[in-house]
Amino acid sequence: MYREMTASELHDQLKQGVKLNLIDVREQDEWEDGHIEQARFIPLSEFQARAHEVHDVEGEVVFICRSGGRSGKVCDFLSLQGFDVVNVTGGMLAWPGEVVEGK
Incomplete structure (x- = not known):
């Protein structure tokens, strides 16, 4: 079992300077269309091969995708x-903050 937070809660924590290990698991085109500046990019299609990278950064491990489905699958996998x-x-569809475009 894993915990959940809303996009608004994530936004508030990032604004407060909380150290989070935020990982975006969407695919390349989605990432380039707009992502959270503090996020790292490990697309779901590469996740099995790159799972060892999850803990390369300190902070609570938080996953985000477009709506919460793909990131939920990653959370299921890791919590097991x-x-x-x-x-x-709600994922990026619910994100209330600014996004960075491009790679």
């Missing part, structure tokens, strides 16, 4: 392995 992870419900 004993990792403490958080899914952003």
Whole structure:
């Protein structure tokens, strides 16, 4: 089982300077269309091969995608392995903040 937070809660935490290990699991075109500046990019299609990168950054591990479905699958996968992870419900569709475009 994993925890969840809303996109608004994530936005508030980032504004407050909370150290988060935010990982965006959308695909390249979605990432380039707009992503959260503090996020790292590990697309779901590459996740199995790159899962070892998840803990390369300190902070609570938080996953986001377009709506919360793909990031929820990643959270299911990692929580079954004993990792403490958080899914952003509503994903980028609910993100109230600014986004960065491009790579």
